[in-house]
Amino acid sequence: MSQKLCIIGLGFIGSEIIKYLDQFRNKIGLSAVFDIDKKKMEEIAEKYPKVRLMASITDFDDCDLVIEAATQQVVKEIFVKIVKTEKIFIPMSIGAFITDDKIYSDYITLEKSKQQLIKFPSGAIGGFDAINSIKQIGIISAKLTTTKPPVVFREQKYIEENKIVLSDNEKTQVFNGNAKEAAKAFPRSINVGARLALATLGPEETIVEVYSDPLTKRNTHEIEIYSEVGVYRFSFQNNPSPTNPKTSWLAALSILEILEKI
Numbered sequence: 001m002s003q004k005l006c007i008i009g010l011g012f013i014g015s016e017i018i019k020y021l022d023q024f025r026n027k028i029g030l031s032a033v034f035d036i037d038k039k040k041m042e043e044i045a046e047k048y049p050k051v052r053l054m055a056s057i058t059d060f061d062d063c064d065l066v067i068e069a070a071t072q073q074v075v076k077e078i079f080v081k082i083v084k085t086e087k088i089f090i091p092m093s094i095g096a097f098i099t100d101d102k103i104y105s106d107y108i109t110l111e112k113s114k115q116q117l118i119k120f121p122s123g124a125i126g127g128f129d130a131i132n133s134i135k136q137i138g139i140i141s142a143k144l145t146t147t148k149p150p151v152v153f154r155e156q157k158y159i160e161e162n163k164i165v166l167s168d169n170e171k172t173q174v175f176n177g178n179a180k181e182a183a184k185a186f187p188r189s190i191n192v193g194a195r196l197a198l199a200t201l202g203p204e205e206t207i208v209e210v211y212s213d214p215l216t217k218r219n220t221h222e223i224e225i226y227s228e229v230g231v232y233r234f235s236f237q238n239n240p241s242p243t244n245p246k247t248s249w250l251a252a253l254s255i256l257e258i259l260e261k262i
């Protein structure tokens with residue numbers, strides 16, 4: 001029997017997943033959707049009349065899989081209900097897991113079988129097979145360096161509050177701290193720091209540097225890991241999604257990889 005999927009958030013990532021769901025026909029079917037933007041819900045209702053429009057973000061009782069592609073706040077609001085169920089949860093706004101101390105401690109103390117139901121997509125980065133192997137021995141340091149075009153940072157609260165000037169000519173460092181502070185500073189654009197932190201040294205020990213670069217059109221993530229096992233550098237130069245420059249296209253595709261495994 002086909003597994004019932006619900007998607008919360010019908011922006012770039014949510015709609016991209018829906019576009020490719022056909023490849024899972026008879027195995028996973030779109031059952032319900034929710035977005036605070038009613039217009040987006042109506043568009044789905046028109047295109048897919050059998051899909052149920054959820055009444056709220058927690059109206060997913062009849063679903064087997066829940067994908068969150070909305071905001072960190074949505075993850076925070078549904079987490080308690082999610083862990084009480086046996087549903088598979090695929091959160092995109094992974095920052096919520098490290099910016100909220102309660103969610104972080106609840107997550108890391110979950111019993112293994114429950115923890116395994118929460119599937120973090122690799123998002124805009126990768127290399128987690130190697131990272132998980134290195135972890136068997138131990139990680140000495142883990143650092144993410146993210147570089148994005150200035151448009152991603154303009155009008156972000158952190159930039160305005162810290163009076164950071166985004167140069168139109170040269171690369172500017174806009175953040176240097178740990179993954180927890182980075183996910184708080186840029187709740188919509190540095191989820192990869194959270195993903196790396198959850199796989200390595202945690203929110204406080206994982207280092208994040210963020211740069212604004214007017215000479216790039218790509219979202220670049222460079223990971224550097226030191227371990228007794230060796231030194232590892234991974235580099236990802238992502239094209240932004242066609243409709244949301246803050247999101248790398250690869251991030252949406254990483255959910256499909258999880259669905260494939262399921």
Ligand SMILES: NC(=O)c1ccc[n+]([C@@H]2O[C@H](COP(=O)([O-])OP(=O)(O)OC[C@H]3O[C@@H](n4cnc5c(N)ncnc54)[C@H](O)[C@@H]3O)[C@@H](O)[C@H]2O)c1
Nearest residue numbers: 009011012013035036069070092093123124188191247251
């Ligand atoms: N893990 C990663 O590597 C990674 C990469 C890119 C984006 N993300 C995150 O994934 C999420 C979605 O990204 P996107 O590019 O699709 O964003 P988007 O802005 O294109 O879409 C977000 C959608 O969520 C909806 N929304 C906002 N608040 C909501 C609420 N309270 N309830 C229901 N819907 C709500 C919006 O109306 C919008 O349609 C963001 O939080 C983003 O930061 C994670």
